[in-house]
Amino acid sequence: MTGAIHAEGLVKTFGEVRAVDGLDLDVPEGSVLGLLGPNGAGKTTTVRLLTTLLRPNAGIATVAGHDVVRQPDRVRLSIGLTGQFTAVDERLTGRENLCMIGELYGMRSRAARQRAAELLEQFDLVAAADRKSSTYSGGMRRRLDLAGALVVRPTVMFMDEPTVGLDPTSRLILWNAIEHLVETGMTLLLTTQYLEEADRLAQQIAVVDHGRIIARGTPQQLKAQSGHQRVEVVIARTEQIEHAVTLLAPFGTRRPEADRPRSRISVPVDGGVRLLLEIAAALDSAGVEITDIELRRPTLDEVFLALTHEAPHPRGTEDVAVPAGASSEKE
Numbered sequence: 001m002t003g004a005i006h007a008e009g010l011v012k013t014f015g016e017v018r019a020v021d022g023l024d025l026d027v028p029e030g031s032v033l034g035l036l037g038p039n040g041a042g043k044t045t046t047v048r049l050l051t052t053l054l055r056p057n058a059g060i061a062t063v064a065g066h067d068v069v070r071q072p073d074r075v076r077l078s079i080g081l082t083g084q085f086t087a088v089d090e091r092l093t094g095r096e097n098l099c100m101i102g103e104l105y106g107m108r109s110r111a112a113r114q115r116a117a118e119l120l121e122q123f124d125l126v127a128a129a130d131r132k133s134s135t136y137s138g139g140m141r142r143r144l145d146l147a148g149a150l151v152v153r154p155t156v157m158f159m160d161e162p163t164v165g166l167d168p169t170s171r172l173i174l175w176n177a178i179e180h181l182v183e184t185g186m187t188l189l190l191t192t193q194y195l196e197e198a199d200r201l202a203q204q205i206a207v208v209d210h211g212r213i214i215a216r217g218t219p220q221q222l223k224a225q226s227g228h229q230r231v232e233v234v235i236a237r238t239e240q241i242e243h244a245v246t247l248l249a250p251f252g253t254r255r256p257e258a259d260r261p262r263s264r265i266s267v268p269v270d271g272g273v274r275l276l277l278e279i280a281a282a283l284d285s286a287g288v289e290i291t292d293i294e295l296r297r298p299t300l301d302e303v304f305l306a307l308t309h310e311a312p313h314p315r316g317t318e319d320v321a322v323p324a325g326a327s328s329e330k331e
């Protein structure tokens with residue numbers, strides 16, 4: 001059973017650099033995968049391999065059921081691609097840009113105009129449709145670019161850092177547009193450095209670093225997996241902080257940390273709400289007054305930082321050929 005996007009043991013080297021280093025992916029039809037990773041992790045290279053713009057050194061990949069190496073034309077007819085660098089022609093209006101793409105793909109001009117009108121509506125560009133796109137804001141251009149990728153109704157969409165560099169409002173508008181697309185049943189692979197973006201848009205996240213997947217799961221699973229939850233207590237009277245630290249120590253999996261100026265103590269724990277209640281009771285019966293207590297679960301940011309710091313980075317340079325499915329990733 002293979003999904004709309006499937007890759008096994010994908011490798012791409014540039015000289016000594018193993019940009020993609022034995023990557024496995026499986027994206028079920030109609031779902032969204034967020035490929036999350038820092039700069040230089042290999043996200044763009046992965047997208048370029050899957051969209052037939054680069055040939056892999058090893059491994060296999062299929063998109064919409066077609067092999068990216070043996071059937072690149074078929075793959076190209078099934079996909080849409082947008083990235084941080086838009087393919088918008090500035091000399092043309094928004095409408096002309098979309099019509100041109102339709103005609104390039106062999107649509108009759110009437111059909112192309114009809115499709116352009118639909119997309120302008122869908123991406124909230126009707127008012128600006130007949131203005132030169134050189135007058136568009138960054139967010140509008142990004143939306144026009146996305147609309148352009150949808151002219152031929154692809155079944156699989158790739159978005160390489162779609163909102164990088166956008167202001168918060170434009171980012172929200174684009175997120176909404178992407179969510180609407182996903183509701184139509186499209187499969188989407190989206191790369192991002194923004195955890196918030198992956199958390200909001202993707203059902204599955206694969207964290208990539210040094211060309212390898214170092215973790216994958218739903219946003220919730222990734223948060224749970226890192227397991228760094230802690231109890232944070234704010235003490236009413238700063239002079240009680242030492243006493244409170246002593247009382248808290250037995251509850252923690254590691255030593256509590258005190259932030260004296262804020263009268264706040266943080267203690268890593270391995271337990272849920274019951275433990276929180278026990279801690280509150282222990283402080284209360286010892287006469288330590290608290291103004292706030294909370295159980296903090298890790299944010300995706302913390303998970304991401306923990307993963308990208310702790311991951312081993314085997315960087316062999318000799319064995320370029322990795323057999324399909326033989327990648328040694330850490331789940």
Ligand SMILES: Nc1ncnc2c1ncn2[C@@H]1O[C@H](COP(=O)(O)OP(=O)(O)O)[C@@H](O)[C@H]1O
Nearest residue numbers: 014017019037038039040041042043044045046
């Ligand atoms: N055309 C290229 N030539 C040489 N090195 C490249 C090329 N493209 C990417 N790289 C290198 O491959 C690694 C991964 O790059 P890239 O896929 O662009 O990462 P990301 O998109 O996650 O920032 C980086 O070390 C980058 O410098």
Ligand SMILES: [Mg+2]
Nearest residue numbers: 043044045161
């Ligand atoms: Mg990139």
